[in-house]
Amino acid sequence: MAAEAGDGATTAERLRAITEELSGRFLEREDVVRTLIVAMLARQHSLVLGPPGTAKSELARELTARIEGAAFWEILLSKFTAPTRMFGPIDVAALSRGEYRQVYEGRATTADIAFIDEIFKCSTAALNETLGFLNERIYHPENGGEPIRCPLISAITASNELPSGEDSAAIYDRLLVRVEVGYLADPSNFAALVRSAVADSTPPARTTISLTDLQYAVTTAVPAVTVPEPIVDAICTLRAALRRQELIASDRRWRQSVALLQASAFLDGRTAVGENDLAVLTHVLWDSPAQRPTVEREVLQMVNPDARAALDLADTIDELEAELDAKAGQSKEKLSAWAIKEANPKLSRAGKTLEKLRKAAQAQGRSTASIERVLTRQRAVHARILSEALGVDASALQAGH
Numbered sequence: 030m031a032a033e034a035g036d037g038a039t040t041a042e043r044l045r046a047i048t049e050e051l052s053g054r055f056l057e058r059e060d061v062v063r064t065l066i067v068a069m070l071a072r073q074h075s076l077v078l079g080p081p082g083t084a085k086s087e088l089a090r091e092l093t094a095r096i097e098g099a100a101f102w103e104i105l106l107s108k109f110t111a112p113t114r115m116f117g118p119i120d121v122a123a124l125s126r127g128e129y130r131q132v133y134e135g136r137a138t139t140a141d142i143a144f145i146d147e148i149f150k151c152s153t154a155a156l157n158e159t160l161g162f163l164n165e166r167i168y169h170p171e172n173g174g175e176p177i178r179c180p181l182i183s184a185i186t187a188s189n190e191l192p193s194g195e196d197s198a199a200i201y202d203r204l205l206v207r208v209e210v211g212y213l214a215d216p217s218n219f220a221a222l223v224r225s226a227v228a229d230s231t232p233p234a235r236t237t238i239s240l241t242d243l244q245y246a247v248t249t250a251v252p253a254v255t256v257p258e259p260i261v262d263a264i265c266t267l268r269a270a271l272r273r274q275e276l277i278a279s280d281r282r283w284r285q286s287v288a289l290l291q292a293s294a295f296l297d298g299r300t301a302v303g304e305n306d307l308a309v310l311t312h313v314l315w316d317s318p319a320q321r322p323t324v325e326r327e328v329l330q331m332v333n334p335d336a337r338a339a340l341d342l343a344d345t346i347d348e349l350e351a352e353l354d355a356k357a358g359q360s361k362e363k364l365s366a367w368a369i370k371e372a373n374p375k376l377s378r379a380g381k382t383l384e385k386l387r388k389a390a391q392a393q394g395r396s397t398a399s400i401e402r403v404l405t406r407q408r409a410v411h412a413r414i415l416s417e418a419l420g421v422d423a424s425a426l427q428a429g430h
Contacts, residue, residue, distance in 0.1 A: 036242070037245065037246055037249070037250035037295070038298065039242075040238055040242045040243070040245070040246050040250070041246070041250075041295055041296055041297070041298050042298065043236050043237075043238050043242075044066055044070075044238065044296055045296065045297075045298075046234075046236040047066070047092070047095050047236050047237075047238070048062050048063050048066060048296075050233065050234050050235065050236060051088070051091060051092060053233075054091070054233065055084055055087075055088050055091075056213060056215075056218040056221060056222060057213055057214065057215065057218055057402075057405055058084075058088065058210065059398065059401070060208075060398035060401075060402070061077070061088070061208050061210060062088070062092065063296070063398075064206060064208050064309060064312050065077075065088075065089075065092060065185060065206075065208070066092070066296060067206075067289055067292045067293050067296060067309055068183060068185075068205065068206040068289065068292075069142075069182065069183040069185075069243070069247075070243075070246055070247060070251050070292035070295060070296060071205075071247075071251065071285075071288035071289045071291065071292040072182055072183060072247050072288065073183060073205040073206060073285060073288065073289065074163055074183060074184040074185070074186065074203065074204050074205060074206070075183070075184075075185050075186065075204060075205070075206035075207070075208065076148065076186050076187070076188065076201070076204040076206065076207045076208070077089065077185065077186070077187045077188075077208055077210060078187075078188055078189075078190075078191070078207060078208065078209050078210070078318070079187075079189070079209055079210035079211055080189055080211070080212070081189055082212070083210045083211060083212060084210075085146075085187040085210060086144070086146055086187060089144045089185045089187065090103070090144065092185070093142045093144060093185070095235070095236065095237045095238065096141070096142060096237070096238060096239070096240055096243055097237050097238070097239050097240065098239050098240035098241070099141040099142050099182075099240040099243070100139055100140050100141045100142070100180070101140065101141070101142050101143070101144070102135070102136060102137050102139075102140035102142075102143045102144075103143070103144040103145075103146070104137075104143075104144075104145055104146070105146045105147055106145060106146065106147045106148060106150045106151050106152070106155075107147070107150050107152070108150055108152050108153075109152060110150075110151070110152050110155055111152070111154060111155065112152075112154055112155040112158045112171070113131065113171060115136065115137050115155055115158070115159070115162075116131070116133070116136050116137050116138050116158060116162070116168045117131035117132050117133040117136045117138055117168075117170075118131065118132055118136075119131060119132075119171070120132050129171070129172045130172075131170060131171060131172075133177070137162055137168070137179065137181075138168050138177055138179055139179070139180065140179070140180070140181055141180050141181065141182050141240060142181075142182060142183060142184075142185075143181060143183075143184040143185070144184070144185050144186075144187070145184055145185075145186045145187070146186075146187050146188075147187070147188060147189070148186035148187065148188055148197075148200060148204075149188050149190070149191075149192045149193070149197035149200065149201065150197075151196070151197065151200060153196060156196050156199070156200070159200065160199060160200065160203065161176075162179060162181065163181075163184060163200070163203050163204075164203055166178060166179045166180075166181045167179060182243065182244070182247055186204060191317065191318075202279075205282065205285050205286070205289070205313060206289070206309075206312050206313060207312055207313070207315070208312050209318055209321070214405045214406060214408070214409035215405045215408045215409060216408060216409070216412040217408070218405075246295065250295055251288065251291050251292050251295045252288075252291065253300075254291035254292075254294045254295050254299070254300060254301060254302060255300065255301045255302070256287060256290065256291065256301070256302045257301055257302065260290065260302050260303075260304070260306075260307070263304065263307060263331055263332075264283070264286075264287075264307075266331065267307070267310070267327060267328065267331060268283065270327045270330075271314060271323075271324065271327055274323055274327070276314065276315065276320055276323060276324060278313070278314045282313065282314070286309075286310055286313050286314075289309050289310070289313065290302045290306045290307065290309065290310075293305075293306040293308075293309050294306050304331070304332040305332060305333070305394070305395055305396055307328055307331060307332045308328060308329070308332055308333065308336075308396050308398070308399075310324070310328050311324055311325040311328050311329075311399075314328075322340070325340065325399065326340055329399060332395075333390065333395050333396060333399070335386045335387075335389050335390040335393075335395060335400060336386075336390065336395070336396070336397075336398075336399035336400055338382075338386055339383055339386050339399055339400040339403040339404075340399060340403065342379050342382060342383060342403060342407075343403045343406060345375065345379060346376070346379060346403070346406055346407050346410050347406075349372050349375060349376065349410055349414070350410045350413065352367075352372070353372070353410075353413060353414060353417065353418065364417075364418045365418055365419055367418065368414050368415075368418035368419050369419070372414050372418070373411075373414065373415075373419075376407060376410060376411045376414065377411075379407050380404070380407050380408075380411070383400060383403055383404045383407060384404070386400050387400045387401070387404065
């Protein structure tokens with residue numbers, strides 16, 4: 030049963046429960062789940078970017094299904110998708126009477142929450158209406174009547190690739206939050222995925238909130254979260270640091286980001302934005318995935334020294350994997366010697382250091398998302414070296430070893 034409307038604290042608590050439940054179901058996606066919920070609370074749109082088979086659609090559907098009473102609309106776009114298929118087909122019965130009308134029910138026009146798959150394959154014909162739908166929450170009817178106000182709170186979009194043309198770039202610019210997903214990296218998580226293919230008779234926990242609760246949070250509770258002056262100073266400092274790296278975000282993007290910071294604080298049950306909330310900006314201030322690590326380092330430099338140290342270790346881990354790839358074709362003896370004397374000790378030390386950093390961050394109440402991601406990477410590379418260089422069964426490498 031959902032909380033009473035206006036009970037912002039209870040709504041935030043239930044949203045945290047939803048985050049935990051979905052993170053348990055969608056492995057290596059905790060930060061993604063939280064970020065999508067923050068975007069929804071901020072009344073912003075998000076993009077989930079990743080290859081096929083990474084549960085992008087399933088995650089979006091499962092999250093949106095937790096909002097009881099919300100009108101949900103979903104579509105898979107192609108270059109041939111007509112605007113009427115998105116916003117309302119022609120009423121054939123009315124047309125036979127000489128009336129030109131559209132049927133809006135069940136389409137984007139009446140949706141509270143939307144999921145748009147393959148967003149960058151939006152047809153040229155539907156481009157302007159899609160932009161209007163996302164930007165102003167309006168739709169211009171085919172017959173040229175008055176614009177229709179759409180109740181859209183937030184749209185989750187997905188794509189297997191970045192936009193390639195000018196038309197799709199216009200849509201990309203309007204998606205404030207951008208998160209990347211990949212295939213499972215941690216061997217123990219992959220083993221858990223395989224086990225999950227066997228049906229479990231135990232029904233999973235399924236917390237929900239009502240549409241009324243969400244609307245109250247979006248329109249009243251989140252905007253009421255205060256933004257202290259030191260946070261404004263931190264944002265100005267971050268902007269200057271990114272400009273020195275030649276990473277320029279528009280003024281509109283910076284301004285819209287404030288709502289994300291407020292939503293992050295609300296989700297954590299706080300009434301004022303804190304330094305930890307700045308971490309959500311790592312999903313906002315880049316255009317290409319290649320820029321994301323730079324943005325993340327600059328953000329974490331300010332708010333989370335533990336995570337910044339973890340990112341430095343990530344470089345070492347990446348270098349070891351590159352070395353492993355370069356040694357392809359070498360004799361088993363040489364490969365084993367390198368793994369035993371160099372790679373394995375370095376990865377073991379990295380794992381222990383990352384565990385210490387995670388505990389320190391938890392003790393200080395700081396986000397562990399970045400540290401967890403590097404730990405997952407460490408386990409994945411360690412598993413490769415164990416199996417490819419030493420012939421050890423990689424499934425023996427368990428999480429938290």
